[in-house]
Amino acid sequence: MVQYSYFPGCNLKTNAKGFEETAIAVSKKIDAELVEMPIWNCCGTVHTLTSDNIMKRIAPIRVLSRSKKHIETLKESPNQVVTLCSMCNSTLKIVNNEVKKDQEILDKINYQLEEDEETYETDMEVKHFLEILRDIIGYEKISEKVVNPLEGLKISPYYGCMLLHPEEAKIDDEEMPDVLESLVESLGAELVMSPLFKFCCGSFHIVDQEDIVASQVEKIVEAAKRRGANALVVACPLCAYNIDQQQEAMAKNSVVKSPIPVFYFTQLMAIAMGEPVKINHFNDHFINPEPLLKELGLIGRKKAK
Amino acid sequence: MSYEYLKFGKEEKDFIAKIEEISGENIYSCYQCGKCSAGCAFSDKMDRTVNQLIHLIQIGQKEKVLKSNTQWICSSCLTCSVRCPREIDVAALMEAVREYSLREDYEKIIISEISKEALDKLPNIALVSNFRKKTG
Numbered sequence: 001m002v003q004y005s006y007f008p009g010c011n012l013k014t015n016a017k018g019f020e021e022t023a024i025a026v027s028k029k030i031d032a033e034l035v036e037m038p039i040w041n042c043c044g045t046v047h048t049l050t051s052d053n054i055m056k057r058i059a060p061i062r063v064l065s066r067s068k069k070h071i072e073t074l075k076e077s078p079n080q081v082v083t084l085c086s087m088c089n090s091t092l093k094i095v096n097n098e099v100k101k102d103q104e105i106l107d108k109i110n111y112q113l114e115e116d117e118e119t120y121e122t123d124m125e126v127k128h129f130l131e132i133l134r135d136i137i138g139y140e141k142i143s144e145k146v147v148n149p150l151e152g153l154k155i156s157p158y159y160g161c162m163l164l165h166p167e168e169a170k171i172d173d174e175e176m177p178d179v180l181e182s183l184v185e186s187l188g189a190e191l192v193m194s195p196l197f198k199f200c201c202g203s204f205h206i207v208d209q210e211d212i213v214a215s216q217v218e219k220i221v222e223a224a225k226r227r228g229a230n231a232l233v234v235a236c237p238l239c240a241y242n243i244d245q246q247q248e249a250m251a252k253n254s255v256v257k258s259p260i261p262v263f264y265f266t267q268l269m270a271i272a273m274g275e276p277v278k279i280n281h282f283n284d285h286f287i288n289p290e291p292l293l294k295e296l297g298l299i300g301r302k303k304a305k
Numbered sequence: 306m307s308y309e310y311l312k313f314g315k316e317e318k319d320f321i322a323k324i325e326e327i328s329g330e331n332i333y334s335c336y337q338c339g340k341c342s343a344g345c346a347f348s349d350k351m352d353r354t355v356n357q358l359i360h361l362i363q364i365g366q367k368e369k370v371l372k373s374n375t376q377w378i379c380s381s382c383l384t385c386s387v388r389c390p391r392e393i394d395v396a397a398l399m400e401a402v403r404e405y406s407l408r409e410d411y412e413k414i415i416i417s418e419i420s421k422e423a424l425d426k427l428p429n430i431a432l433v434s435n436f437r438k439k440t441g
Contacts, residue, residue, distance in 0.1 A: 011430045045434040046381060049400035051329030056437070087430060165383035166394075174387050200346040200382035204435035207427060208414050212350060212378065241428045 003074040004132065005067045005081050006034035009088040010042050011237035016085075018281030019237060022270035023084050023129060029145055029273055030137050034082060034129070037063075037070045045087050046204070047094045054108050060095040061109045065120040080125045082132060084266070086236040090162040092126040093169035128163070128171050130179050130235060130265065139186040147274040149188025152296035155268070156192040156229035157181055158220065160239040161200050174198075180233060183265055187272040192229040196220045201242040210246075217246040218256060225260060230292060232262045240264060248286035261289035271298055317365025320405075324362055328401035334391045335359050341385035341395045351375040355385060355395060362398070376402040377413060381438070400438075407441030414439040 004027075012020040027034040043063050048056035067081035083089040099106040100122045110119050133142065157180035164174040172179045177197070184191050199220055202213030220243065224232060234240045240262050247259035267280050277299050282290050293299045325332055335356070342354035351374060353361070358375045376399045385395035407413070416436060424432070 009430075010433070011428050015428050042429075042433060044437060045430050046437050048437070049381065049394065049397040050327050050404055051397075052327060053404075085430070087434070161380075161382035161384070165387050167387060170387075198382075198384070200380050200384070203380040203382070204431050204438060205378075205380060206431050207419070207423075207435040208439075209378075212347065215350070216346065237428060238430045238434075241431065 001028075001031045001033055002076045002078075002136075003033045003035050004077060004127075005070045005074060006036050007040055007043075007063055007067060007081050007083050007088060007092070008036055009083065009085040010045075012084060015241060015284055016237040016264070018267055018279065018284060019084055019240075019264040021279040021281065022264065022275065023266040025275045025279055026266055026269045026273060027129075029275075030133075030141060032132055032137055035070075035074060037067055037081075039066055041066075043088045043091045045091065047091045054105060057095050057098070057105065058109050058112050060092045061099060061106075061120050062113060062116075062118065063092060064096060064124045064126075065113060065118045068120070068124055069118075078125075079123055080127045082127050082129055084129050084235070086128065086160060086162040087238065089126060089128040089171070090165070090169040094166070096122070096124065096126055097168045128235070130163075130183070131171050133183065134179050139182050142183070142269070143186040143188075146187055146272045148272050148298060150268060150272050150298060151188055153189040153268075153292075153298070154192050154228055154230045155184045155189045155233050155263075156194045156224035156227065156231070157184060157197055158194070158224070158232045158234050158239060158243070158262075159198045160234060160236045161198060161203070163235055164198055180235070180265060184233060184268070187268055189268065192224065192227050194220075194224040194227055194229065196223040199223075201239045203238060203242070206238075206242055206245075213242050214246050214250065217243050218250065221247060221256065221260065225258075229260060231260055231289065233265050233268060234262055235265055244286040251287075259287045261285065261287045261292060263289060311364060311366070313365060317367065320367040320370075321362060321365050323405060324398065324401045327404050328394065328397040330393050330397055330401075332359065332362050332398070334393050335363065336391065338390060340388055340390060344384050344388050345379075346382060346384065347378045347380065351378050355379070355399070358402070359395070359398060362402070370402060371406055375399070376406075377439075403438065404441075407439075410441065412440050416440070 250256040
Protein backbone atom coordinates (compact mmCIF):
# COMPACT_ATOMS: atom_id res chain seq x y z
CA MET A 1 0.00 0.00 0.00
CA VAL A 2 1.28 3.43 -0.93
CA GLN A 3 1.35 5.88 1.94
CA TYR A 4 0.91 9.60 1.42
CA SER A 5 2.03 12.41 3.67
CA TYR A 6 -1.26 14.08 4.50
CA PHE A 7 -1.60 17.71 5.56
CA PRO A 8 -4.98 18.20 7.28
CA GLY A 9 -5.17 21.95 7.81
CA CYS A 10 -7.06 23.53 10.67
CA ASN A 11 -10.68 22.88 9.76
CA LEU A 12 -10.44 19.14 9.35
CA LYS A 13 -9.86 18.96 13.09
CA THR A 14 -12.78 21.17 14.11
CA ASN A 15 -15.97 21.41 12.10
CA ALA A 16 -15.06 19.14 9.20
CA LYS A 17 -14.14 16.04 11.19
CA GLY A 18 -16.39 13.93 9.00
CA PHE A 19 -14.38 14.99 5.95
CA GLU A 20 -11.11 13.80 7.46
CA GLU A 21 -12.32 10.56 9.02
CA THR A 22 -14.14 9.42 5.91
CA ALA A 23 -11.16 10.34 3.73
CA ILE A 24 -8.77 8.28 5.84
CA ALA A 25 -11.15 5.32 5.94
CA VAL A 26 -11.67 5.44 2.18
CA SER A 27 -7.96 5.92 1.47
CA LYS A 28 -7.15 2.64 3.21
CA LYS A 29 -9.75 0.86 1.11
CA ILE A 30 -8.24 2.01 -2.17
CA ASP A 31 -4.61 1.33 -1.18
CA ALA A 32 -3.50 4.94 -0.97
CA GLU A 33 -3.33 5.52 2.75
CA LEU A 34 -3.32 9.08 4.04
CA VAL A 35 -0.95 9.38 6.99
CA GLU A 36 -1.15 12.61 8.92
CA MET A 37 2.02 14.66 9.32
CA PRO A 38 3.19 14.46 12.96
CA ILE A 39 3.89 18.21 13.14
CA TRP A 40 2.09 20.75 11.02
CA ASN A 41 0.97 24.36 11.09
CA CYS A 42 -1.75 26.47 9.49
CA CYS A 43 -0.94 27.21 5.84
CA GLY A 44 -2.52 30.67 6.08
CA THR A 45 -5.73 29.61 4.26
CA VAL A 46 -5.56 32.34 1.61
CA HIS A 47 -2.58 33.01 -0.59
CA THR A 48 -1.38 36.58 -0.55
CA LEU A 49 -1.80 38.18 -3.97
CA THR A 50 0.80 40.82 -3.25
CA SER A 51 4.19 40.61 -4.92
CA ASP A 52 6.21 41.88 -1.97
CA ASN A 53 4.91 40.25 1.22
CA ILE A 54 7.27 37.40 2.06
CA MET A 55 6.04 36.90 5.59
CA LYS A 56 2.72 35.53 4.38
CA ARG A 57 4.61 32.93 2.31
CA ILE A 58 6.57 31.39 5.17
CA ALA A 59 3.81 29.19 6.63
CA PRO A 60 3.15 27.15 3.45
CA ILE A 61 6.86 26.56 2.93
CA ARG A 62 7.19 25.38 6.51
CA VAL A 63 4.44 22.84 5.80
CA LEU A 64 6.29 21.59 2.72
CA SER A 65 9.54 21.28 4.60
CA ARG A 66 7.87 19.34 7.42
CA SER A 67 6.12 17.09 4.97
CA LYS A 68 9.46 16.23 3.34
CA LYS A 69 10.77 15.07 6.71
CA HIS A 70 7.61 13.05 7.25
CA ILE A 71 7.98 11.20 3.95
CA GLU A 72 11.24 9.63 5.10
CA THR A 73 9.25 7.63 7.66
CA LEU A 74 6.62 6.39 5.19
CA LYS A 75 6.40 3.37 2.92
CA GLU A 76 6.67 3.77 -0.89
CA SER A 77 5.73 7.40 -0.53
CA PRO A 78 6.24 9.77 -3.47
CA ASN A 79 7.48 13.33 -2.82
CA GLN A 80 3.94 14.57 -2.51
CA VAL A 81 1.92 16.20 0.21
CA VAL A 82 -1.79 15.47 -0.05
CA THR A 83 -4.48 17.88 1.09
CA LEU A 84 -8.24 17.56 1.44
CA CYS A 85 -9.12 21.20 1.96
CA SER A 86 -9.20 23.07 -1.33
CA MET A 87 -7.95 26.31 0.23
CA CYS A 88 -4.87 24.60 1.69
CA ASN A 89 -4.33 22.95 -1.66
CA SER A 90 -4.31 26.20 -3.56
CA THR A 91 -2.20 28.12 -1.02
CA LEU A 92 0.48 25.42 -0.86
CA LYS A 93 0.54 24.94 -4.63
CA ILE A 94 0.88 28.63 -5.45
CA VAL A 95 3.71 29.28 -3.03
CA ASN A 96 5.46 26.07 -4.08
CA ASN A 97 5.35 27.29 -7.68
CA GLU A 98 6.62 30.71 -6.72
CA VAL A 99 9.69 29.46 -4.88
CA LYS A 100 10.46 26.99 -7.67
CA LYS A 101 10.69 29.96 -10.02
CA ASP A 102 12.35 32.45 -7.70
CA GLN A 103 15.42 31.35 -5.77
CA GLU A 104 15.68 34.73 -4.05
CA ILE A 105 12.33 34.38 -2.27
CA LEU A 106 13.20 30.82 -1.29
CA ASP A 107 16.51 31.93 0.23
CA LYS A 108 14.77 34.60 2.28
CA ILE A 109 12.17 32.12 3.53
CA ASN A 110 14.77 29.47 4.30
CA TYR A 111 16.66 32.06 6.32
CA GLN A 112 13.54 32.41 8.47
CA LEU A 113 13.17 28.63 8.78
CA GLU A 114 16.78 28.13 9.85
CA GLU A 115 15.93 28.90 13.45
CA ASP A 116 13.85 25.71 13.60
CA GLU A 117 16.47 23.73 11.70
CA GLU A 118 14.19 23.42 8.73
CA THR A 119 14.89 24.06 5.10
CA TYR A 120 13.03 23.56 1.86
CA GLU A 121 14.60 22.45 -1.41
CA THR A 122 11.68 22.76 -3.85
CA ASP A 123 11.47 18.98 -4.20
CA MET A 124 7.88 18.53 -3.14
CA GLU A 125 4.65 18.42 -5.06
CA VAL A 126 1.25 19.33 -3.69
CA LYS A 127 -1.70 17.14 -4.59
CA HIS A 128 -5.34 17.35 -3.77
CA PHE A 129 -6.89 14.02 -2.77
CA LEU A 130 -9.20 14.32 -5.80
CA GLU A 131 -6.13 14.32 -8.06
CA ILE A 132 -4.90 11.12 -6.41
CA LEU A 133 -8.33 9.54 -6.92
CA ARG A 134 -8.48 10.55 -10.58
CA ASP A 135 -4.88 10.10 -11.72
CA ILE A 136 -3.45 7.34 -9.52
CA ILE A 137 -6.43 5.24 -8.40
CA GLY A 138 -8.86 5.78 -11.25
CA TYR A 139 -12.64 5.77 -11.20
CA GLU A 140 -12.83 2.13 -12.23
CA LYS A 141 -11.14 0.95 -9.06
CA ILE A 142 -13.37 3.25 -7.03
CA SER A 143 -16.54 1.76 -8.56
CA GLU A 144 -15.21 -1.74 -7.84
CA LYS A 145 -15.17 -0.90 -4.14
CA VAL A 146 -18.76 0.36 -4.13
CA VAL A 147 -21.03 -1.99 -2.17
CA ASN A 148 -23.87 0.44 -1.60
CA PRO A 149 -24.50 2.38 -4.83
CA LEU A 150 -25.95 5.80 -4.10
CA GLU A 151 -29.18 5.21 -6.00
CA GLY A 152 -31.71 7.98 -5.60
CA LEU A 153 -29.20 10.67 -4.67
CA LYS A 154 -29.30 13.46 -7.24
CA ILE A 155 -26.06 15.26 -6.64
CA SER A 156 -24.92 18.59 -7.97
CA PRO A 157 -21.16 19.17 -7.73
CA TYR A 158 -20.13 22.54 -6.31
CA TYR A 159 -16.44 23.23 -6.84
CA GLY A 160 -16.12 26.61 -5.23
CA CYS A 161 -13.26 28.84 -6.31
CA MET A 162 -10.07 27.35 -5.02
CA LEU A 163 -10.16 23.98 -6.76
CA LEU A 164 -10.25 25.64 -10.18
CA HIS A 165 -8.42 28.94 -9.64
CA PRO A 166 -5.81 30.19 -10.24
CA GLU A 167 -4.02 28.71 -13.23
CA GLU A 168 -1.08 27.41 -11.11
CA ALA A 169 -3.25 25.59 -8.58
CA LYS A 170 -6.22 24.26 -10.52
CA ILE A 171 -6.87 20.53 -10.41
CA ASP A 172 -9.06 20.48 -13.51
CA ASP A 173 -10.22 22.65 -16.40
CA GLU A 174 -11.39 25.94 -14.90
CA GLU A 175 -14.51 26.30 -17.04
CA MET A 176 -15.43 22.65 -17.77
CA PRO A 177 -14.23 20.49 -14.87
CA ASP A 178 -15.32 16.86 -14.59
CA VAL A 179 -13.47 15.38 -11.64
CA LEU A 180 -16.35 15.59 -9.15
CA GLU A 181 -18.84 14.67 -11.86
CA SER A 182 -17.00 11.46 -12.72
CA LEU A 183 -16.57 10.60 -9.06
CA VAL A 184 -20.27 11.06 -8.32
CA GLU A 185 -21.19 8.84 -11.27
CA SER A 186 -18.71 6.14 -10.30
CA LEU A 187 -20.46 5.94 -6.91
CA GLY A 188 -23.78 5.19 -8.59
CA ALA A 189 -25.48 8.51 -7.89
CA GLU A 190 -27.35 10.59 -10.42
CA LEU A 191 -25.47 13.66 -11.63
CA VAL A 192 -27.17 17.06 -11.77
CA MET A 193 -25.27 19.81 -13.54
CA SER A 194 -25.66 23.34 -12.25
CA PRO A 195 -24.31 26.43 -14.03
CA LEU A 196 -23.26 27.94 -10.68
CA PHE A 197 -20.74 25.16 -9.93
CA LYS A 198 -18.02 27.72 -9.20
CA PHE A 199 -20.05 30.77 -8.27
CA CYS A 200 -18.22 32.01 -5.15
CA CYS A 201 -20.10 31.33 -1.91
CA GLY A 202 -18.81 34.53 -0.29
CA SER A 203 -15.98 32.79 1.50
CA PHE A 204 -14.54 34.71 4.48
CA HIS A 205 -17.23 37.41 4.32
CA ILE A 206 -19.21 35.13 6.63
CA VAL A 207 -17.35 36.78 9.53
CA ASP A 208 -18.44 40.37 9.00
CA GLN A 209 -20.69 40.60 5.92
CA GLU A 210 -23.07 37.69 6.31
CA ASP A 211 -25.64 39.21 3.94
CA ILE A 212 -23.24 38.74 1.02
CA VAL A 213 -22.86 35.05 1.79
CA ALA A 214 -26.63 34.64 2.23
CA SER A 215 -27.36 36.07 -1.20
CA GLN A 216 -24.68 33.94 -2.88
CA VAL A 217 -25.83 30.74 -1.17
CA GLU A 218 -29.44 31.36 -2.10
CA LYS A 219 -28.48 31.56 -5.79
CA ILE A 220 -26.21 28.50 -5.66
CA VAL A 221 -28.79 26.31 -3.92
CA GLU A 222 -31.71 27.51 -6.06
CA ALA A 223 -29.81 26.79 -9.27
CA ALA A 224 -29.07 23.25 -8.14
CA LYS A 225 -32.56 22.56 -6.82
CA ARG A 226 -34.29 23.90 -9.93
CA ARG A 227 -32.43 21.24 -11.90
CA GLY A 228 -33.61 18.52 -9.57
CA ALA A 229 -30.69 18.11 -7.15
CA ASN A 230 -31.40 16.75 -3.68
CA ALA A 231 -27.83 17.16 -2.40
CA LEU A 232 -24.64 19.10 -3.09
CA VAL A 233 -21.11 17.74 -3.03
CA VAL A 234 -18.16 19.97 -2.12
CA ALA A 235 -14.44 19.72 -1.38
CA CYS A 236 -13.97 22.87 0.69
CA PRO A 237 -14.81 23.12 4.41
CA LEU A 238 -15.62 26.82 4.07
CA CYS A 239 -18.01 26.32 1.14
CA ALA A 240 -19.60 23.50 3.12
CA TYR A 241 -20.03 25.63 6.24
CA ASN A 242 -21.37 28.64 4.35
CA ILE A 243 -23.90 26.72 2.25
CA ASP A 244 -24.99 24.47 5.09
CA GLN A 245 -25.28 27.11 7.82
CA GLN A 246 -26.83 29.78 5.61
CA GLN A 247 -29.47 27.38 4.31
CA GLU A 248 -30.47 26.57 7.85
CA ALA A 249 -30.66 30.28 8.74
CA MET A 250 -32.74 30.99 5.63
CA ALA A 251 -35.02 28.03 6.28
CA LYS A 252 -35.73 29.51 9.72
CA ASN A 253 -36.75 32.81 8.12
CA SER A 254 -38.60 30.81 5.47
CA VAL A 255 -36.58 32.42 2.66
CA VAL A 256 -35.63 28.96 1.44
CA LYS A 257 -38.00 26.03 1.62
CA SER A 258 -36.70 22.48 1.80
CA PRO A 259 -32.94 22.99 2.19
CA ILE A 260 -30.68 20.30 0.72
CA PRO A 261 -27.78 18.63 2.56
CA VAL A 262 -24.15 19.29 1.70
CA PHE A 263 -21.74 16.35 1.50
CA TYR A 264 -17.98 16.20 1.27
CA PHE A 265 -16.97 13.95 -1.61
CA THR A 266 -15.29 11.54 0.81
CA GLN A 267 -18.51 11.17 2.80
CA LEU A 268 -20.28 10.00 -0.34
CA MET A 269 -17.46 7.55 -0.98
CA ALA A 270 -17.63 6.25 2.58
CA ILE A 271 -21.39 5.68 2.37
CA ALA A 272 -21.04 3.98 -1.01
CA MET A 273 -18.21 1.79 0.24
CA GLY A 274 -20.21 0.68 3.29
CA GLU A 275 -18.14 2.39 5.98
CA PRO A 276 -19.83 2.93 9.38
CA VAL A 277 -22.15 5.96 9.40
CA LYS A 278 -20.65 7.50 12.54
CA ILE A 279 -17.37 8.47 10.86
CA ASN A 280 -19.36 10.98 8.78
CA HIS A 281 -20.02 13.15 11.85
CA PHE A 282 -23.41 14.12 10.46
CA ASN A 283 -24.19 15.82 13.78
CA ASP A 284 -21.75 18.60 12.77
CA HIS A 285 -23.96 19.43 9.78
CA PHE A 286 -26.62 22.11 10.02
CA ILE A 287 -28.88 20.33 7.51
CA ASN A 288 -28.74 16.72 8.66
CA PRO A 289 -28.34 14.40 5.65
CA GLU A 290 -29.48 11.31 7.58
CA PRO A 291 -33.26 11.60 6.93
CA LEU A 292 -32.61 11.76 3.17
CA LEU A 293 -30.17 8.85 3.26
CA LYS A 294 -32.61 6.77 5.32
CA GLU A 295 -35.50 7.61 3.02
CA LEU A 296 -33.45 6.38 0.06
CA GLY A 297 -32.43 3.28 2.01
CA LEU A 298 -28.74 4.11 1.79
CA ILE A 299 -28.13 3.86 5.53
CA GLY A 300 -29.82 2.19 8.47
CA ARG A 301 -30.84 -1.12 6.92
CA LYS A 302 -29.17 -4.44 6.33
CA LYS A 303 -27.80 -4.71 2.82
CA ALA A 304 -28.98 -7.57 0.64
CA LYS A 305 -25.40 -8.23 -0.50
CA MET B 306 -23.55 68.76 -19.23
CA SER B 307 -20.90 69.31 -16.65
CA TYR B 308 -17.31 68.21 -16.69
CA GLU B 309 -15.04 67.23 -13.87
CA TYR B 310 -11.45 68.37 -14.24
CA LEU B 311 -9.02 65.74 -12.99
CA LYS B 312 -5.62 66.48 -11.57
CA PHE B 313 -2.84 64.22 -12.76
CA GLY B 314 0.23 65.24 -10.82
CA LYS B 315 2.82 63.62 -8.60
CA GLU B 316 0.34 62.36 -6.01
CA GLU B 317 -1.70 60.55 -8.65
CA LYS B 318 1.36 59.05 -10.29
CA ASP B 319 2.73 57.88 -6.95
CA PHE B 320 -0.55 56.15 -6.17
CA ILE B 321 -0.48 54.29 -9.49
CA ALA B 322 3.15 53.30 -8.97
CA LYS B 323 2.42 51.95 -5.49
CA ILE B 324 -0.54 49.88 -6.68
CA GLU B 325 1.60 48.49 -9.49
CA GLU B 326 4.41 47.72 -7.06
CA ILE B 327 2.22 45.85 -4.58
CA SER B 328 0.31 43.90 -7.22
CA GLY B 329 3.19 43.35 -9.62
CA GLU B 330 0.82 44.15 -12.50
CA ASN B 331 0.84 46.83 -15.17
CA ILE B 332 -2.35 48.81 -14.68
CA TYR B 333 -2.29 50.09 -18.27
CA SER B 334 -2.53 46.55 -19.65
CA CYS B 335 -6.25 46.86 -19.02
CA TYR B 336 -8.23 47.98 -22.08
CA GLN B 337 -11.57 48.11 -20.26
CA CYS B 338 -13.34 45.21 -21.95
CA GLY B 339 -15.34 44.54 -18.80
CA LYS B 340 -14.99 40.78 -18.77
CA CYS B 341 -13.91 40.84 -15.11
CA SER B 342 -17.06 42.65 -14.05
CA ALA B 343 -19.27 40.49 -16.27
CA GLY B 344 -18.06 37.30 -14.64
CA CYS B 345 -17.77 38.67 -11.11
CA ALA B 346 -20.09 36.90 -8.67
CA PHE B 347 -20.36 40.08 -6.61
CA SER B 348 -20.80 42.84 -9.22
CA ASP B 349 -24.35 43.52 -8.04
CA LYS B 350 -23.10 44.35 -4.56
CA MET B 351 -20.27 46.69 -5.53
CA ASP B 352 -20.74 50.47 -5.79
CA ARG B 353 -18.20 50.48 -8.63
CA THR B 354 -17.62 47.42 -10.78
CA VAL B 355 -14.14 45.96 -11.05
CA ASN B 356 -13.31 47.52 -14.41
CA GLN B 357 -14.59 50.90 -13.21
CA LEU B 358 -12.26 50.68 -10.21
CA ILE B 359 -9.36 49.77 -12.49
CA HIS B 360 -10.18 52.79 -14.63
CA LEU B 361 -10.04 55.03 -11.55
CA ILE B 362 -6.63 53.56 -10.69
CA GLN B 363 -5.44 54.21 -14.24
CA ILE B 364 -6.22 57.90 -13.81
CA GLY B 365 -4.81 57.98 -10.28
CA GLN B 366 -8.02 58.89 -8.45
CA LYS B 367 -6.79 57.67 -5.09
CA GLU B 368 -9.59 59.05 -2.94
CA LYS B 369 -12.38 57.65 -5.07
CA VAL B 370 -10.64 54.29 -5.23
CA LEU B 371 -10.14 54.01 -1.50
CA LYS B 372 -13.72 55.11 -0.78
CA SER B 373 -15.19 52.38 -3.00
CA ASN B 374 -16.44 49.18 -1.46
CA THR B 375 -15.38 47.12 -4.48
CA GLN B 376 -12.09 45.88 -3.05
CA TRP B 377 -13.77 44.92 0.24
CA ILE B 378 -16.56 42.99 -1.49
CA CYS B 379 -14.05 41.06 -3.62
CA SER B 380 -13.49 37.65 -2.05
CA SER B 381 -10.45 36.76 -4.21
CA CYS B 382 -12.25 33.92 -5.98
CA LEU B 383 -9.93 34.72 -8.93
CA THR B 384 -12.55 34.18 -11.64
CA CYS B 385 -11.55 37.54 -13.16
CA SER B 386 -7.85 36.65 -13.06
CA VAL B 387 -8.28 33.40 -14.97
CA ARG B 388 -10.57 35.03 -17.56
CA CYS B 389 -8.78 38.33 -18.26
CA PRO B 390 -7.88 38.45 -21.99
CA ARG B 391 -4.89 40.66 -21.14
CA GLU B 392 -3.74 38.14 -18.52
CA ILE B 393 -3.84 40.70 -15.74
CA ASP B 394 -4.14 39.25 -12.25
CA VAL B 395 -7.19 41.40 -11.55
CA ALA B 396 -7.67 39.96 -8.06
CA ALA B 397 -4.11 41.02 -7.25
CA LEU B 398 -5.07 44.60 -8.14
CA MET B 399 -7.98 44.39 -5.69
CA GLU B 400 -5.59 42.97 -3.08
CA ALA B 401 -3.17 45.82 -3.79
CA VAL B 402 -5.90 48.40 -3.14
CA ARG B 403 -6.80 46.65 0.11
CA GLU B 404 -3.16 46.45 1.13
CA TYR B 405 -2.66 50.13 0.27
CA SER B 406 -5.33 51.04 2.85
CA LEU B 407 -4.12 48.52 5.39
CA ARG B 408 -0.50 49.63 5.15
CA GLU B 409 -1.59 53.11 6.19
CA ASP B 410 -2.33 51.66 9.61
CA TYR B 411 -5.94 50.82 9.09
CA GLU B 412 -7.98 47.87 10.21
CA LYS B 413 -11.03 47.02 8.19
CA ILE B 414 -12.19 44.58 10.82
CA ILE B 415 -11.62 45.08 14.54
CA ILE B 416 -11.08 41.62 15.90
CA SER B 417 -11.78 42.50 19.54
CA GLU B 418 -15.31 43.53 18.56
CA ILE B 419 -16.31 40.10 17.31
CA SER B 420 -18.51 38.38 19.88
CA LYS B 421 -17.26 35.29 21.65
CA GLU B 422 -20.35 33.46 20.43
CA ALA B 423 -19.44 34.18 16.81
CA LEU B 424 -15.83 33.19 17.38
CA ASP B 425 -16.92 29.83 18.78
CA LYS B 426 -19.34 29.17 15.96
CA LEU B 427 -17.32 30.25 12.94
CA PRO B 428 -14.87 27.84 11.33
CA ASN B 429 -11.22 28.78 11.84
CA ILE B 430 -10.65 28.80 8.10
CA ALA B 431 -13.12 31.72 7.80
CA LEU B 432 -11.54 33.67 10.65
CA VAL B 433 -7.94 33.23 9.49
CA SER B 434 -8.69 34.16 5.88
CA ASN B 435 -10.81 37.13 6.94
CA PHE B 436 -8.08 38.51 9.21
CA ARG B 437 -5.44 37.99 6.56
CA LYS B 438 -7.50 39.97 4.08
CA LYS B 439 -8.81 42.70 6.34
CA THR B 440 -6.05 43.54 8.79
CA GLY B 441 -2.64 44.97 8.01
